[in-house]
Amino acid sequence: MDVISQREFRNNSAAIMDGVEAGKTYYVTRNGVEIAELRPIQRRRGLTSEELCAKHRKLPRVDAELLRQEADEFFGSEDRIGD
Template sequence: MARTIPQRELRNENAKVIDAVAAGETFLITRNGEPVAELRPARAGRRTFISREEITALAAAGVRIDRQRFRADLDQAIDQGL
């Protein structure tokens, strides 16, 4: 849940607010009592590396894909005709 703070508190306590955001907290910023912005942690970018342990854990989970259902979903979503 976002914590609501006035613009003045953001200005005066900038370092504390940014530290809280870095720790995962979200803030709703208000001006004259009206919400004007949301300050929240940035999402991490797409990972470029997956460890061997993660791949092993995923493979051990035994997730199975129904090939025919997958193909039907693709055909429905994408026009295969050129």
Template sequence: MTKTITQAELRNGSAGVMDALEAGDDFIITRNGHPVGELRPVRAKRDITTADLKARFARFAAAGTAVEERAEIDAAFGEDRLDD
């Protein structure tokens, strides 16, 4: 559940915010009534074996060109890029 709290509530109630984060709550932090940031719990990362990774990426090996490979990767993971 996302809660909206002010900068002062974050500062004065940080222990409670931390407890809520551990319980899975998300927060939008506001300053002067305007949203300025988000706090959300860190999601646990899974340990993935090499065999799992190879299986996940095996379908990309079938792409014939770099352009086809990129299209396959974009289709699987989305098109977010930093340097377009």
């Protein structure tokens, strides 16, 4: 973590952003007081189709009749348009 002034950030923003992109974190100060943290965002990697299928196989089976019964009990079945 590096501490930089607002002026330094303004004057060297391209180099600082390159540092952030490389994983560095900066604290930005104004008049000697830390006011901001500049850090890379944590992005989640997308799943491959194989990983997604493996996760899907681990899910519990859904009992469609029980699901319909519970939905009808909760929402009511009289306004249902159709199955």
